[in-house]
Amino acid sequence: KNQVEQSPQSLIILEGKNCTLQCNYTVSPFSNLRWYKQDTGRGPVSLTIMTFSENTKSNGRYTATLDADTKQSSLHITASQLSDSASYICVVISNDYKLSFGAGTTVTVRA
Amino acid sequence: DAGVTQSPTHLIKTRGQQVTLRCSPKSGHDTVSWYQQALGQGPQFIFQYYEEEERQRGNFPDRFSGHQFPNYSSELNVNALLLGDSALYLCASSLDGLSSGNTIYFGEGSWLTVV
Numbered sequence: 001k002n003q004v005e006q007s008p009q010s011l012i013i014l015e016g017k018n019c020t021l022q023c024n025y026t027v028s029p030f031s032n033l034r035w036y037k038q039d040t041g042r043g044p045v046s047l048t049i050m051t052f053s054e055n056t057k058s059n060g061r062y063t064a065t066l067d068a069d070t071k072q073s074s075l076h077i078t079a080s081q082l083s084d085s086a087s088y089i090c091v092v093i094s095n096d097y098k099l100s101f102g103a104g105t106t107v108t109v110r111a
Numbered sequence: 112d113a114g115v116t117q118s119p120t121h122l123i124k125t126r127g128q129q130v131t132l133r134c135s136p137k138s139g140h141d142t143v144s145w146y147q148q149a150l151g152q153g154p155q156f157i158f159q160y161y162e163e164e165e166r167q168r169g170n171f172p173d174r175f176s177g178h179q180f181p182n183y184s185s186e187l188n189v190n191a192l193l194l195g196d197s198a199l200y201l202c203a204s205s206l207d208g209l210s211s212g213n214t215i216y217f218g219e220g221s222w223l224t225v226v
Contacts, residue, residue, distance in 0.1 A: 004153075034215070036217075041199075041220075041222075042219055042220070043115070043201055043203075043217035043218050043219045043220050044154070044201070044217045045217070046214050046215065046216070049214065089153055089154070096167070097159060097166065097167050098156065098167055098169075099144070099146075099156050100156075101146075101153035101154045101155065101156070102153050103152055103153040104152075104153050
């Protein structure tokens with residue numbers, strides 16, 4: 001069964017600090033991995049898309065890494081802002097177009 | 112350019128009723144997927160439509176059905192509603208499936224409450 005596990009479930013950080021979110025998956029055959037930001041009650045918004053051959057990809061203050069050998073990915077948020085408070089969801093897509101979602105990590109940034 | 116639009120945004124139904132949710136994909140996109148997201152959980156894949164055909168389906172009962180029209184818009188139908196069907200229903204569109212590099216755009220979702 002394809003699974004995507006995210007950790008931590010939630011975290012609280014102070015504005016200006018950095019944090020790293022983890023995503024481990026067992027999806028096979030792997031096509032690509034995506035990180036999404038979802039504000040409460042809103043639809044997810046794409047942050048990064050990473051294919052098998054990509055190790056790192058940045059989008060502003062968001063940097064995602066991928067280790068396809070160990071089937072692990074991380075999302076690093078640099079110099080956090082209050083607007084970063086949201087749920088961050090890891091999505092892994094298999095070659096047969098199936099999406100597997102993690103449960104998300106809820107990030108709360110406090111002033 | 113409008114993104115993915117969904118309607119209605121909120122609705123309340125009683126157990127046993129039927130509901131239809133609608134989705135218009137981003138302009139130029141031909142692939143539409145539907146997801147169910149319970150409160151505090153990640154989205155669960157329901158099914159995907161491409162060129163008016165259901166291409167993939169998740170672990171949802173036959174009460175969940177859908178359709179894609181020639182203009183690529185889509186409907187999600189749920190029959191015999193259960194309390195557990197209460198959730199945010201998300202529609203997402205993309206171009207030519209979910210090939211590597213194709214961005215998937217999500218709508219804002221339809222909140223369904225079953226009482």
